[in-house]
Amino acid sequence: MQWRTRKHGLSKPLNALQIVSWIVFTTNLLYFSLFIAPMFGLIVGILVELTYVSTGCVVIRYALAAMLINPIDDIVIKERKAREDNVSFCKSDYEFFCSICDCHVSDQAKHCGKCNKCISGFDHHCYWLNNCIGDKNYKSFIKVLVSFLLQETIFVLAIIIGCTVDDQWNTKVEKIVGVEEKVVMIITHSIMGLINLICLLGGMKLMLFHIYIKFKGISTFQYIKSNKDKNYKSRFKIRRDSIERNAEGPSEVEKSNG
């Protein structure tokens, strides 16, 4: 039985991490608008809110692009189209073949088991976008990452500035939520600040990784593969060394120790 091919990031099944990202995004947006932006007063508050919301719109715009682009390899489309139209397809032009797709593929393509298709210039399968990242949507993926970092920076900075730099913060909190709820607000601000700081640091680590692999001229997949190969080779070498030592028999020191 042939299992279904996923077309894009919104094709079923959805991923748990993808849904978590939507919940976190919406919660952040509501929390920022209701509790963080009002701390800065009317004029500055509106400006801070507009900056945060417009950055959020940029995140959504590029996330939709990265999610909805079908990153399937063009050679697969070409060969399938030729079969459907019953026209000839020059197989000798292509060196690589995917037995699962039953099609010829380009040299940097890889079959993704989760999407069940070959991806041109395969980089990785992103669980947050629930789509494969390849040649066709890599730029959109990087733009999502950059705009996400910007949005998280605004969130974390707004909480820090609102809570520590602004002397009027205590009075403002009391005015907005009341004296009794102030403690609850401080706790929720700390939790939300910490969650977003973790997201910011995670995003920065990912961004630095992508700068590093671009500098090296490799993809995420090639980086992981070369690391696996290195680990396998070093494990194999240790194992071979120990087999060779055992085959040679006990060393002079081992013999003298009995």
Ligand SMILES: [Zn+2]
């Ligand atoms: Zn394939």
Ligand SMILES: [Zn+2]
């Ligand atoms: Zn995939």
